[in-house]
Amino acid sequence: MRRIIAVLLENESGALSRVIGLFxxxxxxxxxxxxxxxxxxxxxxxxxxxxGDDNKTEQIVKHLNRLIExxxxxxxxxxxxxxxxxxxxxxxxxxxxxxxVKRTVAIxxxxxxxxxxxxxxxxxxxxxxxxxxFLGAIGSGLVLEVVRSGVSGIxxxxxxxxx
Amino acid sequence: xxxxxxxxxxxxRALQDEGVEYLFGYPGGAALHIYDAIFRQQKVEHILVRxxxxxxxxxxxxxxxxxxxxxxxxxxxxxxxxxxxGIATAYMDSIPMVVISGQVPSDQxxxxxxxxxxxxxxxxxxxxxxFLVRDCGEIAEVVKKxxxxxxxxxxxxxxxxxxxxxxxxxxTAEYSYPDSVEMRSYKPAVRGNGRQLRKAVEKLLSSxxxxxxxxxxxxxxxxxxxxxxxxxxxxxxxTNTLMGLGGFPGDDPQFVGMLGMHGTYEAxxxxxxxxxxxxxxxxxxxxxxxxxxxFCPDATIVHIDxxxxxxxxxxxxxxxxxxxxxxxxTELDKMLETALENQPDALDKDAHKAWWERIEQWRAAHGxxxxxxxxxxKPILPQMVxxxxxxxxxxxxxxxxxxxxxxxxxxxxxxxSQPRRWVNSGGLGTMGFxxxxxxxxxxxxxxxxxxxxxxxxxxxxxxxELSTCLQYGLPIKIVCLNNQALGMVxxxxxxxxxxxxxxxxxxxxLPDFKTIAESFGHVGFRIDKAEDLEGAMRETFSAxxxxxxxxxxxxxxxxxxxxxxxIKGGSMQDMYLNKITDSQAxxxx
Numbered sequence: 001m002r003r004i005i006a007v008l009l010e011n012e013s014g015a016l017s018r019v020i021g022l023f024x025x026x027x028x029x030x031x032x033x034x035x036x037x038x039x040x041x042x043x044x045x046x047x048x049x050x051x052g053d054d055n056k057t058e059q060i061v062k063h064l065n066r067l068i069e070x071x072x073x074x075x076x077x078x079x080x081x082x083x084x085x086x087x088x089x090x091x092x093x094x095x096x097x098x099x100x101v102k103r104t105v106a107i108x109x110x111x112x113x114x115x116x117x118x119x120x121x122x123x124x125x126x127x128x129x130x131x132x133x134f135l136g137a138i139g140s141g142l143v144l145e146v147v148r149s150g151v152s153g154i155x156x157x158x159x160x161x162x163x
Numbered sequence: 164x165x166x167x168x169x170x171x172x173x174x175x176r177a178l179q180d181e182g183v184e185y186l187f188g189y190p191g192g193a194a195l196h197i198y199d200a201i202f203r204q205q206k207v208e209h210i211l212v213r214x215x216x217x218x219x220x221x222x223x224x225x226x227x228x229x230x231x232x233x234x235x236x237x238x239x240x241x242x243x244x245x246x247x248x249g250i251a252t253a254y255m256d257s258i259p260m261v262v263i264s265g266q267v268p269s270d271q272x273x274x275x276x277x278x279x280x281x282x283x284x285x286x287x288x289x290x291x292x293x294f295l296v297r298d299c300g301e302i303a304e305v306v307k308k309x310x311x312x313x314x315x316x317x318x319x320x321x322x323x324x325x326x327x328x329x330x331x332x333x334x335t336a337e338y339s340y341p342d343s344v345e346m347r348s349y350k351p352a353v354r355g356n357g358r359q360l361r362k363a364v365e366k367l368l369s370s371x372x373x374x375x376x377x378x379x380x381x382x383x384x385x386x387x388x389x390x391x392x393x394x395x396x397x398x399x400x401x402t403n404t405l406m407g408l409g410g411f412p413g414d415d416p417q418f419v420g421m422l423g424m425h426g427t428y429e430a431x432x433x434x435x436x437x438x439x440x441x442x443x444x445x446x447x448x449x450x451x452x453x454x455x456x457x458f459c460p461d462a463t464i465v466h467i468d469x470x471x472x473x474x475x476x477x478x479x480x481x482x483x484x485x486x487x488x489x490x491x492x493t494e495l496d497k498m499l500e501t502a503l504e505n506q507p508d509a510l511d512k513d514a515h516k517a518w519w520e521r522i523e524q525w526r527a528a529h530g531x532x533x534x535x536x537x538x539x540x541k542p543i544l545p546q547m548v549x550x551x552x553x554x555x556x557x558x559x560x561x562x563x564x565x566x567x568x569x570x571x572x573x574x575x576x577x578x579x580s581q582p583r584r585w586v587n588s589g590g591l592g593t594m595g596f597x598x599x600x601x602x603x604x605x606x607x608x609x610x611x612x613x614x615x616x617x618x619x620x621x622x623x624x625x626x627x628e629l630s631t632c633l634q635y636g637l638p639i640k641i642v643c644l645n646n647q648a649l650g651m652v653x654x655x656x657x658x659x660x661x662x663x664x665x666x667x668x669x670x671x672x673l674p675d676f677k678t679i680a681e682s683f684g685h686v687g688f689r690i691d692k693a694e695d696l697e698g699a700m701r702e703t704f705s706a707x708x709x710x711x712x713x714x715x716x717x718x719x720x721x722x723x724x725x726x727x728x729x730i731k732g733g734s735m736q737d738m739y740l741n742k743i744t745d746s747q748a749x750x751x752x
Contacts, residue, residue, distance in 0.1 A: 010348055014283060014295070025288050055475070062472035068292040068312060071348040163347055 032150030170299030191238025193265030219249020224603030240278030255590025291319030316351030370439035371514035379406030380444015384488035413578030428529035457734035537693035565597035565621030568650035595624030680714035
């Protein structure tokens with residue numbers, strides 16, 4: 001089962017390597033990972049997606065908590081949450097494809113953020129499934145390059161993850 | 164009042180302020196500013212070892228024997244990497260340790276400078292935490308945090324990597340040592356949850372076939388006296404893990420011996436048939452549980468531990484209690500006392516009587532024979548040597564061991580009556596641990612008898628420390644069960660690989676250990692006749708040799724195996740008991 005784990009950690013060099021090292025050392029997989037400082041510059045927030053049953057997730061959360069620089073850990077999938085991922089895609093856009101790509105981008109509420117005579121660079125945000133669906137719709141023949149941010153997530157409503 | 168000091172002086176001053184007595188280490192380029200600061204003071208005594216691995220094991224032995232953190236100082240590069248085995252050893256057994264490693268100057272980090280190693284990277288998987296000092300002004304705070312982290316919660320080793328420029332005598336800063344440290348991201352649980360404790364009391368009182376399974380957490384967490392009080396109050400059988408020996412008196416009738424792969428028959432049978440297991444400061448290691456799927460099928464499990472990540476990691480706990488073991492046991496003992504005052508008949512005495520009868524039957528059928536006497540003309544069995552050691556020391560020595568068959572024999576046959584008297588590498592299984600850890604314990608307790616039970620294989624991994632023993636006058640008694648082979652490897656090869664002794668024997672190239680001991684300035688004996696064992700053992704521990712290192716090289720039967728031994732994939736009740744039953748052979752763990 002896919003899990004989204006949010007981690008608040010001290011914004012110090014080396015802290016990230018301990019998180020990554022933990023996953024490698026204990027044989028947990030990381031599917032996506034994103035990290036950046038928060039509004040409090042002494043803290044970074046890291047979101048990672050992994051997969052595993054309840055026991056495995058519990059172990060991951062416990063071991064993350066054991067790292068000295070980790071301040072808070074939350075499995076976002078335990079409650080209602082919102083998740084988003086950002087994707088930049090460079091596609092071949094020539095002839096009739098130019099209009100077709102534009103229409104598809106509009107349907108997925110994406111944006112064209114750079115244009116050349118033979119290519120578009122597109123930006124899309126949404127759940128990972130939506131981004132996958134867009135890639136399916138546009139077809140692999142046109143895609144030149146894809147970069148995805150990895151999942152960011154936040155709990156719905158009043159629930160707040162803070163130090 | 165603050166004062167202005169260089170980084171090197173600050174570091175040593177912080178160790179003084181932390182109350183450090185001994186610093187085990189080895190100098191080198193990147194650490195020389197620190198070594199100069201050590202030279203200019205008297206409070207912290209530096210112990211010069213002969214290899215950095217031994218420094219970490221000495222600090223470790225000191226920590227295990229005293230409960231105080233062991234402190235190590237090494238240089239960068241090879242000094243640091245040599246220390247890693249000892250750090251990993253301490254990590255696996257949750258031993259408080261602070262390791263200070265010199266590092267190349269900050270502006271050379273990442274340039275593949277001479278003797279540069281990424282110590283934080285190399286040590287990361289085997290430390291509780293680590294620090295890189297950025298400037299000398301932060302040294303006091305880093306040292307305080309390092310000791311705080313190493314000694315609280317589930318203890319463990321902490322590395323402080325110190326680039327040479329941060330200890331430069333020409334660069335100074337204000338020094339004041341903090342009284343306490345507050346970290347928002349590190350707040351280990353101290354007390355157990357009251358509701359969980361009440362549930363535990365209920366389960367303990369209603370159990371019919373209880374077993375107390377206690378581990379290293381009881382010894383290291385100073386919970387032994389409380390555990391003993393609880394066990395006596397309830398009258399329950401107690402088994403200890405390899406790390407937990409001494410947590411409950413080994414000569415007490417309620418003690419059923421060590422459990423696990425080489426545990427006693429009665430302990431393993433008792434665990435398997437129990438309806439309640441009170442696990443304290445133990446982590447359900449694979450060497451204990453055998454196949455987790457077949458583990459103790461009828462038991463309700465109450466698990467007390469300082470580390471939440473140890474709970475339900477291998478075996479799911481019915482009642483988990485997280486907290487410092489000593490606090491939780493104190494609370495539990497009080498609650499049991501009150502409960503038994505209010506309801507004197509709360510315990511099912513008949514059921515417990517029947518349970519003890521079964522345990523005594525197991526003990527009578529296949530328990531260990533603690534009275535194996537050497538017979539003239541027959542080979543010396545390794546078990547006899549441990550029993551002879553037990554008699555010669557009155558059961559009161561601090562005993563360290565290396566790793567292998569001799570370690571298991573020592574664990575099985577030396578009945579430890581107090582905590583912190585048994586020092587061995589349980590989790591990592593580090594050969595070469597015995598002698599240096601004995602030296603660390605001897606530094607802590609100069610007047611106590613410290614014996615190192617070793618094998619000739621393990622001993623040769625760190626025997627250079629015989630020189631350190633001479634330098635500091637450490638009268639370690641080394642009892643070597645010399646079976647002319649890597650005994651445990653050979654046992655597995657006998658049992659699992661058709662007796663093909665691949666790279667486990669070297670009888671033709673062994674040195675004369677008596678001469679080795681003598682050449683290092685010590686006393687050596689070689690015993691290969693059973694009739695000489697008792698006398699030589701008594702002489703080793705005699706008043707005349709009290710101040711000397713004695714190496715007692717005992718040539719034992721090289722064909723002896725350690726039993727019982729778990730059968731791989733089975734439950735705890737599945738054990739080989741002797742060479743006859745193991746001839747059915749098969750897979751081992």
